[in-house]
Amino acid sequence: xxxxxxxxxxxxxxxxxxxxxxxxxxxxxxxxxxxxxxxxxxxxxxxxxxxxxxxxxxxxxxxxxxxxxxxxxxxxxxxxxxxxxxxxxxxxxxxxxxxxxxxxxxxxxxxxxxxxxxxxxxxxxxxxxxxxxxxxxxxxxxxxxxxxxxxxxxxxxxxxxxxxxxxxxxxxxxxxxxxxxxxxxxxxxxxxxxxxxxxxxxxxxxxxxxxxxxxxxxxxxxxxxxxxxxxxxxxxxxxxxxxxxxxxxxxxxxxxxxxxxxxxxxxxxxxxxxxxxxxxxxxxxxxxxxxxxxxxxxxxxxxxxxxxxxxxxxxxxxxxxxxxxxxxxxxxxxxxxxx
Numbered sequence: 288x289x290x291x292x293x294x295x296x297x298x299x300x301x302x303x304x305x306x307x308x309x310x311x312x313x314x315x316x317x318x319x320x321x322x323x324x325x326x327x328x329x330x331x332x333x334x335x336x337x338x339x340x341x342x343x344x345x346x347x348x349x350x351x352x353x354x355x356x357x358x359x360x361x362x363x364x365x366x367x368x369x370x371x372x373x374x375x376x377x378x379x380x381x382x383x384x385x386x387x388x389x390x391x392x393x394x395x396x397x398x399x400x401x402x403x404x405x406x407x408x409x410x411x412x413x414x415x416x417x418x419x420x421x422x423x424x425x426x427x428x429x430x431x432x433x434x435x436x437x438x439x440x441x442x443x444x445x446x447x448x449x450x451x452x453x454x455x456x457x458x459x460x461x462x463x464x465x466x467x468x469x470x471x472x473x474x475x476x477x478x479x480x481x482x483x484x485x486x487x488x489x490x491x492x493x494x495x496x497x498x499x500x501x502x503x504x505x506x507x508x509x510x511x512x513x514x515x516x517x518x519x520x521x522x523x524x525x526x527x528x529x530x531x532x533x534x535x536x537x538x539x540x541x542x543x544x545x546x547x548x549x550x551x552x553x554x555x556x557x558x559x560x561x562x563x564x565x566x567x568x569x570x571x572x573x574x575x576x577x578x579x580x581x582x583x584x585x586x587x588x589x590x591x592x593x594x595x596x597x598x599x600x601x602x603x604x605x606x607x608x609x610x611x612x613x614x615x616x617x618x619x620x621x622x623x624x625x626x
Contacts (some may be wrong), residue, residue, distance in 0.1 A: 335474020
């Protein structure tokens, strides 16, 4: 079965498992896990930030970012397709008592021109604008990427209005490969940055929140509040470190294979795709002549798994477990079913 449901379905490779077994561990709640401490320092340096905090999930990383940047009654300006708004179980309202202000961006990306009129004027009856949050790459946008100029403009706008700038970088690894942007550039932009190791990088667990030493110290306390304090978790940090060292450089192939499939889809009369959205490892396409449920069932009958992503939309996500042979086989299935 060719599994294109998500880049989270990968399993640890034998080499990753071996690397995990060799990790030197300690009690991370006491900040005594050598593998985690070293990895946090390494990722902070890589992204040009002061400190990092290893956490179990991307959702926890994002929510800790909002928790340390806001107070109850604040508002977070965000795209309406953002992961924080759609896939984190209303956590911002539950955990931080903040309101999200979703904007109708294009393919998951918002612009300074959209953000400016959304900033509140500080009236007593209004929530307080406190954070601008962006997702890079944008999952529901189709793996779309911000250009550096737009990110810099959003950061400047945030500074002008005394707002914080949070980047949900769950797939920022894909973004760097797709755009040529350098990790250290994000340290110049973001007050907080979350990065994930269990998507395209292929680690089994783990994300990290990056920021200033003061913010990360506060986030460490909040991580404990949320039940995210782990003990001898260096084996998980080791998996993440192995993934960064050995799988980051495989993402260009993931992107190439996504483009290959998008070209096949473009040639299928029963399907529709916006090619401009295929910028990294995600492919979104619409089914025109049958239901999404029927199309997915037919794909699975032919050895390909994907997921529904809207009333007419299907998502495919590429990762290192899907090679050239698999993507070519998938292309033939598409020609058979939809060509």
